[in-house]
Amino acid sequence: MKQSFRSIVTTCTALATGVATALLTLQPAFAQDRLSEVTALWLSGNDAQALPQLAELARAGNLDARLLLARIETQDLGPSPYRVAMDPDAAKALFRDATAPTLWPQTWLSVEAAKGAPRAVALQKASQPEPDLPLISQLHALGEAQASDHPTRILALRGSDAEKTALKAHPALLPELAPYLAYLTDPPEPRGDGLAALRHITGDETIDATDRDAMGMAGILALGFHYGDHDAGNQWRPKVEDWLLSNPASRPVAALCDTRCPQQAGACSFAMMALNGGYFELIRIDSPLETVIPQERFLRSPRAAQMVLAAGHIGAGRNQSEMAG
Secondary structure (H helix, E strand, C coil): CCCCCHHHHHHHHHHHHHHHHHHHHHHHHHHHHHHHHHHHHHCCCCCCHHHHHHHHHHHHCCCCCCCCCCCCHHHHCCCCHHHEEEEECHHHHHHHHHHCCCCCCCCCCHHHHHCCHHHHHHHHHHHCCCCHHHHHHHHHHHHHHHHHHHHHHHHHHCCCCCHHHHHCCCCCCCCCHHHHHHHHCCCHHHHHHHHHHHHHHHHHCCCCCCHHHHHHHHHHHHCCCCCCCCCCCCHHHHHHHHHHHHHHHHHHHHHHHHHHHHHHHHHHHHHHHHHHCCCCHHHHCCCCCCCCCHHHHHHCHHHHHHHHHHHHHHHHHHHHHHHHH
């Protein structure tokens, strides 16, 4: 039996509508699959392929891609040759919303914060210089705990005594930042920042400034190479090396040294910590966006090791200049 033309049109229209609906339903999943692939490329250290694809996803409206790209622009501590060779205009076009005719394109973080996206608003606030205890809790609740690093340091430095006391007992305080808070709230002492880090690493609260080895180690932990005692005979060095090789906060260093120099992993980890600027700089190596790249995955990635190497290279160059001067 022949179908009428109207019947055929109706059938085809229904089919086309169904296909279109299916494609719209699959599009977000496809975009997220592609984001996962691009994220894996970035974690492998391949900026040349990853960043342009991430920018394409951002321009297409993918919120996660926009936030990740914005965070990479400011939080990548080991820029690749691809990024270093990029001129400012090309960098703006890659990382930002270049659709508006302006000399200073907005970051995607600003674009999304203006729309009221909760993560974007909180991450934007996290770069501000004012103490904000509720923001630290909010970042944890949003799944971006590592982004509370800067707000925690600001509160420890500029917050009221009441705010500092509240943060000390707060579950949102990152464990690795406890020494920084202790340094700025406990009674002043010589090289107190490094001593607080050493107490945290060893679990020994009796360590004080009368211990010569402790003071030597405190200089390294506070400021890095050339500022303390890096002698292998320092009584605290084995415990510091053990911590560097076992604590999650220093996993990129441990992974790097276990791979590159397994026979001297402890000495390697200590040297990399010192060349990175000490304890308080080493713990800055974090996932740029935990809701897309969990901290554990990031710390085990080649990208994190690349950041350690880049900072170590800068530290080695600085040390050579100081010695030559």
